[in-house]
Every structure is written in C-alpha cells, then in structure tokens.
Amino acid sequence: MEYQTVLNQIQQEFSKVQPSGKVASYIPELAKVPPSKFGMHMYDIDGNNYHFGDSFERFSIQSISKVFTLSLAMKMVGDDLWNRVGVEPSGDPFNSLSQLENDSGIPRNPYINAGALVVADVLVSYFTNPKAALLAFLHEITGDTSIGFNETVAASEKAEGYRNFALVNYLKSFGNIENNVEDVLDFYFHQCSISMSCRELAQAFIIYANHGTLLNSEREFLTGRQVKRMNALMQTCGFYDEAGEFSFEVGLPGKSGVGGGIVAVNPNHYAVAVWSPPLNPKGNSALGMAALERLTTLTGYSIF
Template identity: 60%
Template sequence: MDYQAILDRLQKDFIPDTAMGNVASYIPELSKVDPLKFGIYLYAHDGSSYEFGDSQEKFSIQSISKVFTLTIAKELLGKELWKRVNVEPSGTAFNSLTELEREKGIPRNPFINAGSIVVADALLTVLDNPKKDLLKFVRKLCGSEDIHFDESVARSEKKHGYRNKALVNYMKSLGNITNDTEDILDFYFYQCSLAMTCDQLSKAFMLYANEGKHFRSQEQVIDPQSVKRINAIMQTCGFYDEAGEFSYRVGLPGKSGVGGGIVAVHPQHYSVTVWSPMLNDKGNSALGMKVLEDLTTLTGLSIF
C-alpha cells in the first residue's frame, strides 16, 4: 500500500477553512486554539510511518483518553466492570441525562461522559495513584516520556463542569458511584486534559491495531481478546451520536475528542490520527471525518 501517495493526495485535497465548523468553546483554554491547525500521522503495521501538517504539535485529547482508561479498567476489573456500564450505542447526546434516567443510572457505554465517569470511579478504587498510573501507561504505549496533563485545561473544566457534576451526582443518587464525587471529577478532568501529538496517539493506538502488542517492542500489553472487544466498542460507540455515520462512511473503529482529534485503527494494517479543531454540530472534527472517509476510500481498506 502506497500510504505516502495517499497522504500526499489528502494534503492536496483538504485545506482547512474557518467555515468548516467551530472550535470547542465551553472552556476558554480550548477556544484559544488556532482553528486552521491540521495534521495527520499514520503508523503502518510494518513499522513505517507517514505524516503531514501539524502532526507533531500537541493538542488536548479530551474524550480520546476514555479509550486508555477503559483499557486499564478492563484489565484490572474484568467482567465486574460490565455490571456498572453497558456496551450499547447511545441514542442521544454524549452528556444526556434522559437516557441515564431511563437506564436507572447504568450508562449505555464507557465512551459517553457518564460511562467514562464510572470507569474513572472504578479506577480510583483499585489504583493508588490514578493520575500517575494513567500517565505511566500512556507514556509506555507511545514510547515517549513527553506526555503531560494540561493543568490549566483541567482546572478550567473543573470550574465549568456543571454538567459532569450533575452526571456523577445523579449516578451517585442511584448507587452507581463509590468514591467521593469531587475526587472522581478531578481525575476525570485530568485524564481529558492529556496533551498529545498525532504521532504519539497513532503509536499508542497501534495497541488496538496490533493484537494488543506494543508498536515498537511487540510486548503483549493486553490480550487479543481484549483488543477485539475494545475495538468493537469504538466501532459502535466512538463518535457519540454520529457513531453510525462514522461506521457507514469510514468503516473503522475509532474515537474522537472535542479537541478536534480523531484516532482510527485498521487491525493488522495501521493506526491513524487526524487533528483539526473545527467541530461539526455533533462535536466531532468536521475535517477529520471527511479526511478519514477519503483515506479508507483511497486505501480501499475497511474492516467491512
């Protein structure tokens, strides 16, 4: 597969334009980012890599972090986790309370906010130092120590995170939260504030394209069965209320964040990260969705 030619073509075809969408504005720190940033990094199964644009610049990974925390929680808790969170796609927005009420406090999946908060709560119970452990895990996955929480983003989310505060308290009232709500949100906002580059994310996500093995050392970090299952959740639930659309157009498991990043994996083939901060009305990177659609059309590769 001539990935270089394909990326050259994408770079030529897609020019970011401020009319494409709006940068996330619910906290000041995210709204300051240059809307025209645009980068892509593809790491192929054979160890080669391809990139262009702002692929080496860090951005706030936000909800992409939910895949990391789910992976750790699944390893540590196994089937116990599924008593507290389901794996069904959500029919409504990522921060909806209606669905949570209908489901009696059991979030539909671990990638809506409520579900990831439950995962965070579970990690607080089993880890001595969740923030440090998460950092260590992510740094290992992408083979780089240069990964940090963005404290100003975390603090700002904490200050404005009333919706998430509502979610955690609501689930607490229904018995699905164990730890102190403030402690959980503190960890949750920190995890979302992780700043990473397209390069780092693609390498980390090779875990899911490489049967659970580290992209470089080939160490078996998690077992293949776990990878299969996390990919299945990404496929059906990775894009909020646009999961079906992404599956339909792109046909790969993936996860987006309101920082404008999208990571997608093609098992046995590659992992790829696109970053463009302008969001569509569903909260996913507008340009990122289009680029990935063309990428899978040009490669002719799709899991389907």
C-alpha cells in the same frame, strides 16, 4: 497507492478548504487554538510512519482519553466492569442524563460521559494514585515520558463542568460511584486535559491494530479478546450520535475528542490520527472525518 502518497493527496485536497464548523469554546484554552491547525499521522504495524502538517504538535485529546482509561480498567478489573457500564450504543447525546433514569444508573456504554465517569471511578478505586497510573500507562505505550496533564485545561473543565458534576452525583445516587464525587471528577478532568500529538496518538493506538501488543514487543497490554471488545466499542459508540455516520463514511473503529482530534484503527494494518479543531454540529472534527473518509476510500481499505 502508497500510504504516504495517499496522505499527500489528502493534504492537497483539503489545503484550500476553509474548515467549516466551530472550535470548541466552552473553556478558554480550547477556544484559543487556531482553527487552521491540520495534521495527520499514520503508524502501520510494520513500524512505518506517514504524516503531514501539524502531526507533531500536541493538542487536548479530551474524550480520546476515554479509550485509554477504559483499556486500563478492563486490564485491571476484567469483565466485572460490565456490571457497572453497558456496551450498547446510545441514541442520546454524549452528556445526556435521561438514559440513566430508565436504566437505574447503568450508563449505556463507556464512551458517553456517564460511562466514562464510572470507568474513572473504577480507576480511582483501583489505584492509589490513579493520575500517575494513567500517565505511566501512556508513557509505556508511547515510550514518551513527557506526555502529561494540562493543569490549566483541567482547572477550566472543572470550573465549567456542571453537567459532569450533575452526572457523577446522579450516578452516585444510584450507587454506581464508589469514591468521593470530587476525586472522581478531579481524575476525569485531568484525563481529558492530556496533551498528545497525532504522532503520539497513532503510536499509542497501534496496540488496537496489533492484538494488544506494541510492535516488536512480547508485552501484551490487552488480550486479543479485550482488543476485539475495544474495537467493537469504538465502532459502535465512539462518535456519540454520529457513530453510524462515521461507520458508514470511514468504516473503521475510532474515537473523537472536542479538541478536534480523531484516532482510528484498521486492525492488522495501522492506527491513524488526525487533528483539525473546527467541529461539526455533532461535536466531531469536520475536516478530520472528511480526511479519514478519503483515507479509506483512496486505500480501498475499510473494515467493510
């Protein structure tokens, strides 16, 4: 079946479904988003675009940003990064502090909040202006310089981010944060506030399907080995304590955010992004997971 035919069918199948779950409400900006928003965008390695619904509308990418910051940190500091953060799935929720206590402040992986904060600290150490550097990276891989932070979202995250303040102070008590707590959190809350559309996310994630380079480009953003690492980490750790379920239902490496976005990668084939704000009890987009399950079932194409 053609990819666009598959997407059309997915759109149709879910058009009458009332999205179950609840829109994230811990900050006002997320709570305001209409729960009926629904879009999907696939970008394949031949450069074709397939899409439906609200695929051009930007939303808060939240934890999906962790993929970008990790890529940038891997590129900049290489394997030294793994002295400060692990690569194993955690059985705990994304914002748990307990695991750190047993492991002397080394987060289990870069996709739980603790790990993402260490990655943020690495970038704050490396760049004079880490926020500008992150945007420059996104502008380059998407070719769209209008992607930016949502300052209102960032400010709201900061106002309610006690758990993240706790995590970064706790990490610092173990010596695993080099910079000021405030600087690390300022960067982290900004990275989470980035707004992108499904289309832009699919285009940005194509590098993980295309051996680290953009299509029709000589420029290698990540080495083949680094891409393998990125995909392995998305596969085993990209969905908090629902990584196994996503692996099983969808069978692709991917990353979700509480804004209702999910991006997934089929190496050598395509990157795909889906957006539907209502979240299941584990904090992942309910409709987004269902749509991706249909995609790999209808195309007969998961990594398994």
